[in-house]
Amino acid sequence: MTFLAIDVGNTRLKWALYDAHRPGAALLAQGTEFLEHIDRLAEGSWANLPAPKRMLGCVVAGDIARRRVVEQMELWDVTPQWVVPSAQEAGLTNGYDYPSRLGADRWVAMIGARHHVLAQGAPRPIVLVMVGTAVTVECIDAAGNFLGGLILPGHGIMLRALEAGTAGLHVPTGEVRLFPTNTSDALTSGGTYAIAGAVERMYQHLLQRCGEEPACLMTGGAGWKMAPSMTRPFELVENLIFDGLLQIAMRRFGDAD
Numbered sequence: 116m117t118f119l120a121i122d123v124g125n126t127r128l129k130w131a132l133y134d135a136h137r138p139g140a141a142l143l144a145q146g147t148e149f150l151e152h153i154d155r156l157a158e159g160s161w162a163n164l165p166a167p168k169r170m171l172g173c174v175v176a177g178d179i180a181r182r183r184v185v186e187q188m189e190l191w192d193v194t195p196q197w198v199v200p201s202a203q204e205a206g207l208t209n210g211y212d213y214p215s216r217l218g219a220d221r222w223v224a225m226i227g228a229r230h231h232v233l234a235q236g237a238p239r240p241i242v243l244v245m246v247g248t249a250v251t252v253e254c255i256d257a258a259g260n261f262l263g264g265l266i267l268p269g270h271g272i273m274l275r276a277l278e279a280g281t282a283g284l285h286v287p288t289g290e291v292r293l294f295p296t297n298t299s300d301a302l303t304s305g306g307t308y309a310i311a312g313a314v315e316r317m318y319q320h321l322l323q324r325c326g327e328e329p330a331c332l333m334t335g336g337a338g339w340k341m342a343p344s345m346t347r348p349f350e351l352v353e354n355l356i357f358d359g360l361l362q363i364a365m366r367r368f369g370d371a372d
């Protein structure tokens with residue numbers, strides 16, 4: 116039964132239509148839309164889609180964006196459902212002080228990551244890095260407890276903050292270099308290694324806590340740009356948010372069509 120997964124991020128909405136609401140379902144169609152263009156979906160890329168039977172989404176963009184998505188979904192006879200981080204879901208336990216205050220994207224991606232690692236063999240601790248508008252670095256132990264994580268400015272935000280807060284830094288994007296010798300390379304390398312360094316810290320925290328080499332996963336649109344600069348081997352996984360939504364949907368909607 117067709118299933119629509121939606122991730123309403125800080126900058127863009129990503130959607131994917133599957134032929135069923137379970138992991139491994141076939142991808143029928145997918146797309147992205149900047150948040151300011153949500154209102155085009157029903158008459159645009161959604162107009163000729165097979166109607167989804169079920170829908171599950173996660174939003175970090177706030178209530179107004181969510182309502183605009185729901186309006187576009189009036190095209191179909193489907194009830195929108197949104198993931199709210201809880202104390203426990205799909206085998207993951209939420210260690211946040213106030214579980215519902217955790218970003219839904221973080222929670223869903225962690226559920227995707229946990230099941231991705233379980234599918235490869237024995238349970239292991241996980242460092243999960245999500246690289247988008249913001250960067251998050253999550254630590255999960257081998258039993259599936261989310262221990263805590265970092266929130267960092269993404270690469271774009273870091274560079275814009277430097278441009279805005281200094282008198283003379285307005286330069287094009289550069290290359291990542293070990294020893295940058297021009298402003299463009301210095302800025303690009305600074306942002307990249309700020310993220311890589313933060314991730315290395317979390318890797319060490321988790322290794323020390325668990326006494327076992329963590330699995331390192333990276334997801335998000337800019338992951339491929341960060342991966343070569345990491346201090347540890349990272350597995351790039353295309354879209355852990357959709358994988359997580361499929362895991363949750365299977366448990367919520369069950370085997371029924």
Ligand SMILES: Nc1ncnc2c1ncn2[C@@H]1O[C@H](COP(=O)(O)OP(=O)(O)OP(=O)(O)O)[C@@H](O)[C@H]1O
Pocket residue numbers: 123124125126127128246247248249269270271272307335336337340341
């Ligand atoms: N060279 C780079 N290295 C690391 N990150 C980068 C680089 N260039 C751009 N980025 C970051 O990647 C982001 C784009 O990633 P992605 O496509 O996942 O984000 P998004 O869809 O805009 O975010 P969101 O999911 O929050 O809406 C940009 O906002 C920027 O911060």
Ligand SMILES: CC(C)(CO)[C@@H](O)C(=O)NCCC(=O)O
Pocket residue numbers: 125175216217218219220221249250251266
């Ligand atoms: C941290 C971001 C911006 C990452 O997209 C998002 O997950 C969010 O808005 N989180 C809410 C705050 C928190 O996770 O503690």
Ligand SMILES: [K+]
Pocket residue numbers: 123124125175220247248
């Ligand atoms: K996001």
